Amino acid sequence: MLLTLTALALLSRLVWNLWIHPPGEYVFSDMGQYVLRAKNLAEAGFVWGQRTLAWQSFGTHYLLAAVFKVFGVEPPHTAGAVVFALLGAGSVPLTYLVACQVMKRAWMATTAGVLALLWYPNVATTGYFLSETPFLFFQLLANFWMLRTFQEGKRAVAAGIAAGICFMLRPQSAVFFVLVFVTWLVNVRRLPAVRARQVIGFAAPLLLAFLFSLTRFYLHTGYWGGVAESANMNMTAGRCHNIVTQAFPSQRALERSVETGNTRDGRRVSVPGLRALAGLPNYHPLALRPALGGETIRFVGYIGDPFIHRDLQRRCVRRTGLVGQLRYALGNLSLQWFFAKQWPDQEPKARKYFMPIAEAYRYLFAAVFLAPSLLGVGLALRRLRAEPAMALLAWQIVGSMVIAAIFFGDVRLRTPYDPYALILAIYAAAQVIEAGRWLRERYRNRVS
Numbered sequence: 001m002l003l004t005l006t007a008l009a010l011l012s013r014l015v016w017n018l019w020i021h022p023p024g025e026y027v028f029s030d031m032g033q034y035v036l037r038a039k040n041l042a043e044a045g046f047v048w049g050q051r052t053l054a055w056q057s058f059g060t061h062y063l064l065a066a067v068f069k070v071f072g073v074e075p076p077h078t079a080g081a082v083v084f085a086l087l088g089a090g091s092v093p094l095t096y097l098v099a100c101q102v103m104k105r106a107w108m109a110t111t112a113g114v115l116a117l118l119w120y121p122n123v124a125t126t127g128y129f130l131s132e133t134p135f136l137f138f139q140l141l142a143n144f145w146m147l148r149t150f151q152e153g154k155r156a157v158a159a160g161i162a163a164g165i166c167f168m169l170r171p172q173s174a175v176f177f178v179l180v181f182v183t184w185l186v187n188v189r190r191l192p193a194v195r196a197r198q199v200i201g202f203a204a205p206l207l208l209a210f211l212f213s214l215t216r217f218y219l220h221t222g223y224w225g226g227v228a229e230s231a232n233m234n235m236t237a238g239r240c241h242n243i244v245t246q247a248f249p250s251q252r253a254l255e256r257s258v259e260t261g262n263t264r265d266g267r268r269v270s271v272p273g274l275r276a277l278a279g280l281p282n283y284h285p286l287a288l289r290p291a292l293g294g295e296t297i298r299f300v301g302y303i304g305d306p307f308i309h310r311d312l313q314r315r316c317v318r319r320t321g322l323v324g325q326l327r328y329a330l331g332n333l334s335l336q337w338f339f340a341k342q343w344p345d346q347e348p349k350a351r352k353y354f355m356p357i358a359e360a361y362r363y364l365f366a367a368v369f370l371a372p373s374l375l376g377v378g379l380a381l382r383r384l385r386a387e388p389a390m391a392l393l394a395w396q397i398v399g400s401m402v403i404a405a406i407f408f409g410d411v412r413l414r415t416p417y418d419p420y421a422l423i424l425a426i427y428a429a430a431q432v433i434e435a436g437r438w439l440r441e442r443y444r445n446r447v448s
Contacts, residue, residue, distance in 0.1 A: 001096065001109075001110055001113065002093055002096060002097070002113075005092050005093050005096055005113045005114075005116075005117055006089070006092070006093045008092075008117055009088075009089035009090075009091075009092035009093065009117055010085075010086070010089045012089075012117070012123070013085040013086070013088040013089040013123065013126055014082070014085045014089070016085065016088075016123055016126060016127055017081040017082065017084060017085040017088075017126060017127055018078070018081060018082070018085070020127075021124075021127035021350075021354070022076060022078075022081050022127070023077065023080065023081050023084060023126075023127050023128050023129050024075050024076035024077035024078065024080065024081060025076065026127065026128055026129075026344070026349060026350065027075075027077075027129065028344075028347070028349070029344065029347075030056075030130060030344075031128050031129045031130060031344070033055075033056060033061075034056070034060050034061045034064060034129050034130065034131075035061075035064065035077070035129055037053060037056075037058075037061040037065075038061040038062075038063075038064035038065040038067075038068055038073075039065075039068060039073045041061065041062065041065035042065045042066075042068035042069040042073055043073060048219040048220060049219065049220065049222075050220055051220055051221050051222075051229075051302065051304075053220050054216075054217050054220035054221050054226075054228060054229050054304075055228065055229050055230050055303075055304055056228055056230055057131065057168065057169060057170060057171055057227060057228045057230075058168060058213075058216065058227075058228075059131065059134070059135075059165065059167075059168035059169035059170070060129070060130065060131040060134060060169060062168070063083075063134055063169075064080055064129060067079050067080045067083050068080070077129075080129060084126055084127075084129065084133050084134075085126060087126075087133050087134050087136075087137040088122065088123065088125075088126030088133050088136070088137070090137050090140075090141075091116065091122060091133075091136045091137050091140055091419065092113065092116045092117045093113070094137070094140035094141060094144055095112055095113055095116035095140060095419040095422075095423070096109055096110070096112060096113030096116070097144050098112075098140060098143055098144050098147065098393070098419070098423065099112035099113065099423050099426075101144065101147040101148070101151065101389060102147065102387075102389050102390050102393065102423070102427075103423070103426070103427070104430075105430070108426050108427070108430060111426055112419070112422055112423045112426055115422045116419050116422065119361070119418060119419075119422070120357050120358065120360075120361045121342060121358065121361055121362075121365075121411060121412075121414075121415040121418060122136060122415050122416075122418060122419075124342065124345055124354060124357075124358060125412060125415055128344060130412070131169050131170055132412060132413075132415055132416050134165075134169055135166060135169040135170050135173075135416050136415070136416040136419075138162050138165045138166050138169065139162075139166050139173065139396075139416060140419060141162045142159050142162035142163045142165075142166055143392060143393070143396070143420075145158045145159035145162060146159045146163075146180065146202070146392060147389050147392065149193070149194060149198055149202065150184075150191055150193065150194060150388060150389055150392070151193065151389060152193055153193030153194060153195070153198055154193075156194075156197070156198040156199075156201035156202045157201040157202070157204075157205065159202050160201060160202040160203060160204060160205035160206050161205045163177055163202070163205065163206045163209075164205040164206045164208060164209030164210075165209070167206060167209045167210060167213065168209055168212075168213060170416075171213065171227040171228065171231075172399075172403045173399070174210075175399040175402055175403060176395055176396055176399040177206060179395040179398065179399060180392060180395065183384065183388050183391055183392065183395065184199070184388075186384060186385065186388075187384070187385055187388045190385060190388065191388065213227045214226075214227065223306075225306070226306070229303075229304025229305075229306070230269075230304060231407075232304050232305070232306050232309040232310075233245050233269055233303060233304060233309060234271075234407045234408070235309065235313060235406070235407060236297065236309045236312050236313055236316075237271045237274065237407070237408055238328065238329075238332055238406055238407040238408050239291070239312075239313045239316045239317060239325065239328065240290060240291045240292055240297065240312060240313070240315075240316035241274060241277070241288055241289065241290045241291060241316075241328055241331070242274075242290050242291075242292065242294070242295055242296060242297040243270055243271055243274045243275055243278060243288075243295045243296070244263050244268060244269070244270045244271075244295060244296040244297070245268070245269050245270075245296075245297050245303065246263065246265065246266040246267065246268050246296060246297070246298045246299075247266055247267040247268075247298075247299060247300070247301055247302060247303040247305075248266040248267075248298065248299070248300050249300070250300060251300050253265075253266065253300075254266070254298050254299070254300055257298060258298065263295075263296050266298070267302075267303040269303060271408055272340070272343045272346070272410070273335045273339075273340040273343070273408050273409060273410040274288060274335075274408060276335060276339035276340045276341065277331055277335070277339060278295065279339075280339070285327065286327070286330060286331040286334055286339075288331075289324075291315070291316035291317075291319040291320050291324070292312075292315065292316060292319065297312065299312075329405040329406070330405070332404055332405050332406070332407065332408040332409050333401055333404045333405045333409055334409065335404070335408060335409035335410055336400075336404050336409030336410055336411060336413060336414040337365070337366055337370055337409070337414075338366055340409065340410050340411055341355070341358065341359065341362065341411065342355075342358040342359075342361075342362065342411040342412055342415075343410060343411070343412050344412075345358045346358075358411070362411060365418070365421075368425075369421060369422060369425045370421075372424070372425035372426075372428045372429055373397065373421035373422070373424045373425040373428070374397075375425075375428040375432075376394070376421075376423075376424025376425055376426075376427045376428035376431075377394040377397050377398065377424055379427070379428055379431055380393065380394035380424065380427070381394050381398075390424075390427065393420045393423055393424055394420075394424060396417055396420040397417060397420055397421060397424065400413075400414060400417040
């Protein structure tokens with residue numbers, strides 16, 4: 001089964017990236033920034049002191065820069081497309097192997113592998129130069145080796161290296177790694193294979209990745225305290241529910257933007273997911289209600305300035321109160337399940353052919369897999385001591401929900417966690433079937 005899944009995953013992802021949806025033809029917005037920074041890094045090397053290079057997490061453009069350095073930076077970036085296709089393909093057998101580590105029956109792991117092979121949301125992101133595809137691969141790899149560490153005491157250092165790469169791709173993955181450590185503390189006597197050597201072997205690469213990320217941030221911004229300055233703006237969007245943030249070099253430039261009603265000038269960043277809440281009727285409890293009265297926040301200064309954003313966040317929290325912030329958190333979380341469409345498939349270049357498929361899978365996940373996966377999370381955490389391996393998968397979902405509630409959710413941001421949701425849904429279904437059999441058997445014994 002493993003060889004079949006691997007071969008089909010390779011074939012499908014290579015066809016997707018080289019023929020149907022070459023990522024080199026979809027270089028705009030976030031993809032454009034990743035590619036631009038990767039080109040600059042490949043051509044000029046490390047140049048410190050450029051604050052704009054601390055805007056996004058750096059793992060994706062470092063990966064692309066390595067590809068560009070070897071194969072060249074000129075479009076259509078075929079080598080990058082192949083690398084992303086290989087990473088996307090690798091997530092399919094890894095999903096199957098992770099399922100094999102935690103599932104009791106072969107059909108359950110096989111079902112998880114087949115679903116991963118056919119899961120369009122992850123196929124779609126493979127065709128864009130975004131963080132989702134490498135993060136999906138390395139997070140699954142880290143999980144597989146962590147499971148080996150928990151169960152056999154093996155691969156701790158390898159798991160730590162993969163975890164460090166995950167952190168550099170998406171710093172928010174730190175939430176999950178903290179929960180992994182908590183799981184080990186709770187089960188320290190039940191996991192005889194995990195001792196100080198394994199903990200140090202896992203933690204050391206992750207700590208080095210963290211320290212490198214902090215140092216790199218300091219060398220670009222001049223201050224300590226972050227990995228990517230986009231987190232400041234994202235937090236403001238989560239606390240204020242503004243769709244657009246605009247930063248201007250002067251007060252006059254800001255006033256001119258207000259006078260003309262232009263929401264696309266200055267240094268502009270938008271959150272497509274929040275537009276979905278803006279489209280809800282006013283009576284809907286989760287409809288967009290910006291804390292500062294408008295869908296756009298404008299200010300004079302740098303777009304990622306932490307002091308400006310902290311002040312904005314405090315103002316929004318005072319305006320909304322605790323109840324309002326809880327409503328924001330629920331709205332943010334709901335975006336990754338119900339309201340937001342998969343970006344960037346909704347953009348004009350991809351909308352005609354790919355958006356209907358993305359929408360079909362969005363409804364499929366919400367209608368078929370969401371409730372069972374959340375039930376699986378509850379069952380797995382309920383058996384945290386008895387089945388710590390399954391709890392690791394549940395923590396992935398919990399971590400993604402916490403991050404979505406704090407900042408904002410989106411289908412694209414959710415997709416790297418979908419393999420765990422699929423496995424947990426299968427796990428929950430099997431538990432329900434087993435409970436049904438037990439109840440029928442008990443009823444028959446009573447009748448007889």
